[in-house]
Amino acid sequence: MNAIELSGVDKTFGKVRALADLTLNVQAGELTALLGPNGAGKTTAISLMLGLAKPTRGSVRVLGEDPQRDTVRAGIGSMPQESAIPQALTVREAVTLFSRLYPAPLTVDKALELAQLGDVAGRRAGALSGGQARRLAFALAVVGNPQVLFLDEPTTGMDAGSRQAFWTAVDGLKAAGRTILLTTHYLEEAERTADRVVVMNAGSILADGTPESLCGSVLNSRVRFTSGLVLAELERLPGVESATVDSRGHADVRTREPEAVLRALFVRDIPFSELEVSRASLEDAFLSLTARPGEGIRA
Ligand SMILES: Nc1ncnc2c1ncn2[C@@H]1O[C@H](COP(=O)(O)OP(=O)(O)OP(=O)(O)O)[C@@H](O)[C@H]1O
Numbered sequence: 001m002n003a004i005e006l007s008g009v010d011k012t013f014g015k016v017r018a019l020a021d022l023t024l025n026v027q028a029g030e031l032t033a034l035l036g037p038n039g040a041g042k043t044t045a046i047s048l049m050l051g052l053a054k055p056t057r058g059s060v061r062v063l064g065e066d067p068q069r070d071t072v073r074a075g076i077g078s079m080p081q082e083s084a085i086p087q088a089l090t091v092r093e094a095v096t097l098f099s100r101l102y103p104a105p106l107t108v109d110k111a112l113e114l115a116q117l118g119d120v121a122g123r124r125a126g127a128l129s130g131g132q133a134r135r136l137a138f139a140l141a142v143v144g145n146p147q148v149l150f151l152d153e154p155t156t157g158m159d160a161g162s163r164q165a166f167w168t169a170v171d172g173l174k175a176a177g178r179t180i181l182l183t184t185h186y187l188e189e190a191e192r193t194a195d196r197v198v199v200m201n202a203g204s205i206l207a208d209g210t211p212e213s214l215c216g217s218v219l220n221s222r223v224r225f226t227s228g229l230v231l232a233e234l235e236r237l238p239g240v241e242s243a244t245v246d247s248r249g250h251a252d253v254r255t256r257e258p259e260a261v262l263r264a265l266f267v268r269d270i271p272f273s274e275l276e277v278s279r280a281s282l283e284d285a286f287l288s289l290t291a292r293p294g295e296g297i298r299a
Pocket of ligand 1: 042
């Protein structure tokens, strides 16, 4: 079952076409990372899914309904980039207030625990640090126990420890079958946590697949070693797409078939040392994709 369905969606602001014929289906229980450079249209897409705005053209469905209907809102939780939390309320008061908007919320203590806010539950929202304020926004998103959760750049401003605890909480929500759509500029987080990565640019989808398939289909692996081979010899090794070598013999080879390169070194008995083989990261794939708009892939 699809928890989210966008079909043929356009959203324009005056002359700006923020979303251009966007079609995106998200299955229930899936953790999807929506990636894209600044201005790609991620926040606009989320605001349509939250029912905060209407598409100029096309249709948006969340849990099978128009998200502008009140009945759907009870099934949705959102952690926006900037939340307008009443600054005079304490953390506990704010979470309690939000819990009352939902028919079957978590207990306030459970939401505070998920967001690691137990220690500052009595502090006023206006007195929180930047990272604590992000955690409060997370508590407000989850306290309603929603089926679908939108997290817009959730970990921005969180320190390393908070981030780790945050992803543990998200893993728990995923294990409980929640549908999660997140945007982030921390690509290593998307690579580690997402079932699916959707890369947007200029209002459309540029690539869509698992983190592994995007890395595999877009970029090569990197094989580094030190040897006596000169550039022309490196370039003639099987499977090599490009290579560089410095005056001390440090070779840096890009290939889709690192095994073929290594086999050739062994079979030909070429002496080498300091071997390092690394797979392209999602960040490499993202940079490569968004540097060439229009040449999208569907992995
Ligand atoms: N209310 C608005 N009025 C005019 N233009 C807007 C409005 N909202 C968004 N836009 C424009 O639509 C485009 C998409 O913006 P959007 O905020 O969705 O991008 P984004 O992918 O979320 O970017 P970021 O990573 O910077 O958050 C941008 O060109 C932006 O300037």
